[in-house]
Amino acid sequence: MTANSNFSATDSALGYLYQVRSALLSSLKRLAKDEVFAVYLETLDDVVFEQDGSAPELLQLKHHCNHAANLTDASSDLWKSFRVWMEGRANGSIPEDARLYLITTSSIGREASASYLMLENRNETEALKKLQATATTSTNQTNEPAYRLFRGLSPDAQIALVSSITILPNAPNISDISEALRVEARLVVRRNHLESFLTRLEGWWYKRVLGQLSTPDTPPILSNEIESSVDDLREQFKDEALPVDEDILGAEVDSTFYDNSVFVQQVRLTGIGEQRILFAIRDYYRAFQQRSRWVREDLILIGDLDKYERRLREEWELQFARVADEIGDDATEQVKREVAQRIYNWMEDSNYPIRSQVRERCITRGSFHILADGLKVGWHPEFMNRLQQVLEPQGIS
Known part of the structure; x- marks a missing residue:
């Protein structure tokens, strides 16, 4: 040409x-x-x-x-x-x-x-x-x-x-x-x-x-x-809202890219099916991409995200502590998996919008997965010990 x-x-x-x-x-x-x-x-x-x-x-x-x-x-x-x-x-x-x-x-x-x-x-x-x-x-x-x-x-x-x-x-x-x-x-x-x-x-x-x-x-x-x-x-674009973009919601996500991610390993510890693991990957992608875009466009401050994550973590801490009290120290692995699924089900059903008019619940679920990826929350009662055994050989602790 x-x-x-x-x-x-x-x-x-x-x-x-x-x-x-x-x-x-x-x-x-x-x-x-x-x-x-x-x-x-x-x-x-x-x-x-x-x-x-x-x-x-x-x-x-x-x-x-x-x-x-x-x-x-x-x-x-x-x-x-x-x-x-x-x-x-x-x-x-x-x-x-x-x-x-x-x-x-x-x-x-x-x-x-x-x-x-x-x-x-x-x-x-x-x-x-x-x-x-x-x-x-x-x-x-x-x-x-x-x-x-x-x-x-x-x-x-x-x-x-x-x-x-x-x-x-x-x-x-x-x-x-x-x-x-x-x-x-x-x-x-x-x-x-x-x-x-x-x-x-x-x-x-x-x-x-x-x-x-x-x-x-x-x-x-x-x-x-x-x-x-x-x-x-x-x-x-009102104070109580944030745009959730269709190109992010409609994007095709390559799940294989996330196979070894910490948040995926967290989900696998619960024993839930592969289809819900794919949903977890999708929610993580949507939340990560949308939050990153909000920050780049100055629609939200890093400090606001920190406050939101603190709120999510406090809600998780209460739920996690309740379950820990119920099962005691001598629970079998089967019981631990059952309660892990209960905690995970609670997370999937949670609705803690980052702002009151943000109605896409994938942002809440995906934000929980972002926290799980950093080992700040988890679903299995022994998630920290279990994952540290897997991650320490990779230099992650």
Whole structure:
């Protein structure tokens, strides 16, 4: 693959990513205005918004890393968009009353035709004159199919097309759009949670968009879906809550990686079945990964985790002491295993949320396994002596 094709692939990927992120940004702006809408990607246009009782809005998005690039009268970005819209109108896929938007990161040259089609200081008559002149005199072969379509329109059709077009220059590029998204989210969560909130919102959005793009006849993304996702995420960033992420909950865990872990050996001492050992491994993974992410994103302090683990250990100490009192010093191994399973069952059924609104019980169970991995808790009445015999040859004590 040549360097040029690499750049081409990168530009194409950035363009698609830009479409997706821009659609999210536009959706959040519309939600802030209490609009009710449906959004489609890659259907009639790059992005399409529909509202009941209103003409659909079709967005063509053009991304350039260089803001300085000008949208001139013969710009390929301009005429490619015109061609899409003219062909769509001709074959009936684009309604005659559709509002057509060209959103570009480029600037517009002074007195260029596009400068007369912006939201302010519109002059459709002057824009039409310049477009007609360009379509007649330009020698740009790339644009010739669009020029030919434009020249073939009746005067009334040309007027109707131009009047339906709005050009929005100097749009934020793929990098700048991050700040624009932060602006929209600032009233949703605390400033120090913005990045974590947006990471999860964009993750949901990409997954939803992928579902729409990859499955024919998938319904559009509705504004109430987006609003619901925003509301759900906002709840997870309140003081009494923490986000529990779907990518962690849904991850496939390689159990063989944990076969020799201390917490797995702790579980095996109880004599429970292999299926529950796999559940233990899954809970350990989920709790470890989620807690690590919370710490990395400054959503929880190490001191808060220490307090939580102290609480879990105190609850375990009480349960463990009760069982020890029941069996005495002369219990058989069978009895010891039975009480180990009782303690383990108690742990599996425990519900000590790290914060009151964190409802995923795998965090509690997995945190117990993290403590068990450090020999701070155990299930078998003699877990410390039994495991030390196994671990001392490995240099662990």
